[in-house]
Amino acid sequence: MSLLVKICGLTTPDTLGAALDAGADMVGFVFFPPSPRHVGLTAARELGQQARGRALKVALTVGADDATFENIVETLRPDLLQLHGRESIARIRDLKQRFGLPVMKAIPVETAADLAPLAGYADVCDRILFDARAPKDATRPGGLGATFDWHVLEGLKLDRPFMVSGGLSADNVAEAVRTTRAGGVDVSSGVERTPGVKDCDLIRNFIRAARAAEELSVQ
Numbered sequence: 121m122s123l124l125v126k127i128c129g130l131t132t133p134d135t136l137g138a139a140l141d142a143g144a145d146m147v148g149f150v151f152f153p154p155s156p157r158h159v160g161l162t163a164a165r166e167l168g169q170q171a172r173g174r175a176l177k178v179a180l181t182v183g184a185d186d187a188t189f190e191n192i193v194e195t196l197r198p199d200l201l202q203l204h205g206r207e208s209i210a211r212i213r214d215l216k217q218r219f220g221l222p223v224m225k226a227i228p229v230e231t232a233a234d235l236a237p238l239a240g241y242a243d244v245c246d247r248i249l250f251d252a253r254a255p256k257d258a259t260r261p262g263g264l265g266a267t268f269d270w271h272v273l274e275g276l277k278l279d280r281p282f283m284v285s286g287g288l289s290a291d292n293v294a295e296a297v298r299t300t301r302a303g304g305v306d307v308s309s310g311v312e313r314t315p316g317v318k319d320c321d322l323i324r325n326f327i328r329a330a331r332a333a334e335e336l337s338v339q
């Protein structure tokens with residue numbers, strides 16, 4: 121079964137090109153100013169044109185308002201909206217109707233109790249991303265390079281495709297897929313030399329390692 125591989129937090133043409141050339145299925149762009157990976161609208165337009173037709177473009181936001189989404193849709197032309205804030209189910213329905221785009225909701229995970237809202241989100245979202253819950257003092261809700269206990273997802277029965285993220289790297293991605301049986305993997309810090317600075321070789325190594333783990337995914 122094929123495994124979706126997402127490289128998130130891309131900000132430059134060369135690292136985006138490395139991800140595309142290495143066969144990333146999804147490329148993520150962060151629209152959250154406190155993030156070291158935040159992209160402005162001019163860069164979003166240029167990177168979006170570079171990725172068009174080569175991978176799914178994912179726009180990542182945190183509690184964004186409609187005007188922000190309108191600017192992102194006009195410049196990046198995303199294929200998928202990834203919501204990392206406290207977006208309600210009603211807000212997600214509204215966004216899907218307003219922009220006509222599929223939505224992937226990020227669910228922060230630390231313990232099994234964090235799966236409580238899952239059913240409601242799975243009813244309205246097209247995909248689910250399980251990510252490590254950020255510490256209370258974090259300056260952003262994701263992209264922190266920390267794993268969560270993947271056994272929390274062991275045996276999960278979900279009628280929506282889901283991805284696993286949080287602290288993934290070429291060294292642990294196979295174990296993450298083996299434990300969670302996720303249909304996709306998502307990485308940001310694990311392909312960076314310093315926060316926000318992606319490394320082409322790390323990107324290539326991660327994608328190679330994820331492809332090697334594909335047969336472990338049952339989605």
Ligand SMILES: O=C(O)c1ccccc1NCC(=O)[C@H](O)[C@H](O)COP(=O)(O)O
Binds near residue numbers: 148260261288310
């Ligand atoms: O990446 C960010 O800077 C970010 C900022 C605000 C909200 C979410 C963010 N990233 C979300 C992602 O999809 C990351 O790829 C995911 O959290 C995994 O990140 P990492 O642990 O660094 O691989």
